[in-house]
Amino acid sequence: MGQQDAAAIRAELSAGLLAPHAFTAPKYLYDVLGSKLFEAICELPEYYPTRTEASIFDVHLSDIAESVGRGATLIDLGAGNCAKAARLFLAxxxxxxxxxxxSVDFMHEAVARLQQQFPQIEMTAIGMDFSSALDLPDVVHRKKRLFFYPGSSIGNFTPHEALDFLKRLRKACQLNGDADGGILIGIDLVKDKALLDAAYDDALGVTASFNLNLLQHLNRVLNADFDVRNWRHRGFFNVESSRIEMHLEARSDVTVRWEGGERRFERGERIHTENSYKYTPEKFVDLLEQAGFGESRTWTDPRGWFMVCHALAI
Ligand SMILES: C[S@@+](CC[C@H](N)C(=O)[O-])C[C@H]1O[C@@H](n2cnc3c(N)ncnc32)[C@H](O)[C@@H]1O
Structure with missing residues (x-):
């Protein structure tokens, strides 16, 4: 679960569940099963982001590699199964x-496999929650840091939080007092609501399982008594806020108890479990510039559904 201590995690979760509109941070969707379910989501016909981002890297790899250059300290934020970074290693x-x-255990298994495949690359896996601070240990080289943040995971932050996060990354791209390094990031773009709704509420119900698995995670971490069968998944695009929202909705009136808390949820009441903000290319590049990145280069797919962006710390 990273470095945050167990009592702080329980306090954060408990406060969210007791808030007037109950919520949990999206990072809690990822225990080992959550990470595996996310891998399955990436295979779904409705979930276009992974496939579309991969196609952009395939088509524009030489351009992207030229922009980034060789020999970087490649820092993969929310690496998951590390597959996306691994595909860039040769270039x-x-x-x-x-x-x-x-999701430390899941990542460590992936890195062990990858290190065997690429013994020549020094690999240093770090289990941490980077949402509130980014304290990189000294083993992470300072030279030419490239923050790799694919999959539009930055969309889990509000635009204001995203700016703060990008500023933290920019601060970490510093060598002997000079700006050094940059960011390579994948951004999901604003598009038709029906496409977005389907991507986060697929016909097979894999996204529903991913969302509902949070309750099992809460049962373990909080010693709670959520019964998964009392809840249903809701995932939809909120056009006004330009964000996907995921919620868990009570199917009937239900009381949930956990260590240090208890709450009655009425039928239809929801726990807000994830946001995924969608951007226009201009709005996102503007955010990068506000954070202290520049010389942005962007690549999109022919349908303009997704964008990959490389920007330098300036
Ligand atoms: C949407 S998945 C993306 C995985 C992979 N990078 C990709 O693009 O397919 C988000 C990943 O970030 C990790 N993650 C989410 N919030 C995090 C946080 N606050 N600190 C560290 N890792 C986090 C999750 O465990 C998960 O592996």
Whole structure:
């Protein structure tokens, strides 16, 4: 679960569940099963982001590699199964690969496999929650840091939080007092509501399982008594806020108890479990510039559904 201590995690979760509109942070969707379910989501016909982002990297890899350059300290934020970074290794030839993830056990298994495949690359996996602070240990090289943040995971932050986060990344791209390094990031773009709704509420119900698995995670972490069968998944695009929202909705009146708390949820009442903000290219590049990145280069797919962006710390 990363570095945050268990009592602080329980306090954070409990406060969210007791808030007037109950919520939990999206990072809690990722225990080992959550990470595996996310891998399955990436295979779904409705979930276009992974496939579309991969196609952008395939088509524009030489351009992207030229923009990024070789020998970077490749820091993979929310690395998951590390597959996306691994596909860049040959073109980018990083000096060091630093996967970071809160779902530590899942990541460690992936890195062990990858290290065997690429013994020449120094790999330093870090289990941490990067949402509130980014304290990288000294083993992470300072030279030419490239923060790799694919999958539009930055959309889990509000635009204001995203700006703060990008500023933290920019601060970490500093070598002997000079700006050094940059960011390579994948951004999901605003599009038709029906496409977005389907991507987060698929016909097979894999996204529903991913969302509902949060309750099992809460049962373990909080010693709670959620019965998964009392809840249903809701996932939809909120056009006004330009964000996907995921919720868990009580199917009937239900009382839930956990260590240090209890709450009665009425039928239809929801726990807000994730946001995923969608951007226009201009709005996102503007955010990067406000954070201290520049010389942005962007690549999109022919339908303009997704964008990959490389920007330098300036
Ligand atoms: C949507 S998945 C993306 C995985 C992979 N990078 C991809 O693009 O397919 C988000 C990943 O970030 C991790 N994660 C989410 N919130 C995190 C946090 N606050 N700190 C560290 N890792 C986090 C999750 O465990 C998960 O592996």
């Amino acid at each position: 980018l030839q990083p000096a060091q690969y630093v996967p970071i993830d809160i």
